Amino acid sequence: MMKKNQLIAITFIALLMPLFLAGCGKEGNKGAAKTITLGLSYDSLESEWLVMNHAAVLEEAKKHGVETVSVMAEGDPSKQNMQIENLIARQVNAIICFPKDSSAIVTSIKKCKEAGMPIVMINRVVTDTLFTAVPMVADCKTMA
Numbered sequence: 028m029m030k031k032n033q034l035i036a037i038t039f040i041a042l043l044m045p046l047f048l049a050g051c052g053k054e055g056n057k058g059a060a061k062t063i064t065l066g067l068s069y070d071s072l073e074s075e076w077l078v079m080n081h082a083a084v085l086e087e088a089k090k091h092g093v094e095t096v097s098v099m100a101e102g103d104p105s106k107q108n109m110q111i112e113n114l115i116a117r118q119v120n121a122i123i124c125f126p127k128d129s130s131a132i133v134t135s136i137k138k139c140k141e142a143g144m145p146i147v148m149i150n151r152v153v154t155d156t157l158f159t160a161v162p163m164v165a166d167c168k169t170m171a
Contacts, residue, residue, distance in 0.1 A: 066114035067097040068107060068135075070127040077125065080149070084123065104131035111135035111146075121145040129153050 065088055072078050081097070088095045096119060100107030104127045114122055115138055122139060126132035129151045136153060139146040 062094060063092070064094040064096060064117070064119045066111070066117070066119035066122040067095055068100070068111050068114065068122055068124040068126075069097070070100050070107065070125050071102055072099065080125075100127050102127060104128040107132065108135045112138060115139060115142045115144055119144070121147070123147050123149060125149040126151045126153070 067084060069077060069081060072081055085095055096114060096117065098110040100110060107127050108131065111122060121144060124146055126148060132153060136146060
């Protein structure tokens with residue numbers, strides 16, 4: 028089971044790495060190493076799958092020298108939207124999100140889009156036409 032979660036984490040990092048690198052070309056100290064920070068917004072860690080997924084993403088990020096900021100919405104879509112606004116304000120390079128509610132999260136997606144910040148959904152498909160990034164949805168039959 029952990030190998031499958033690691034594969035998911037590797038996929039996230041692989042999908043986001045070009046976005047990180049493109050976003051790291053901002054003005055600043057030209058010879059200095061750029062710090063990449065990934066925001067993780069989860070509904071909760073109430074299932075074993077979510078705990079393992081979160082741990083795998085953290086592990087992969089650490090392997091690649093990517094800093095992480097994790098926030099948990101504790102089942103509250105409004106709280107999750109506020110937390111994502113805070114991640115945008117902190118200027119993380121991208122956000123991986125396991126949304127509580129696929130409709131309520133549209134507010135955050137719009138704000139990420141306005142900020143030019145990539146956001147990837149885990150296991151919830153957002154049907155709003157503004158969402159053109161890659162959703163990651165688990166195939167539980169294949170994973171079992």
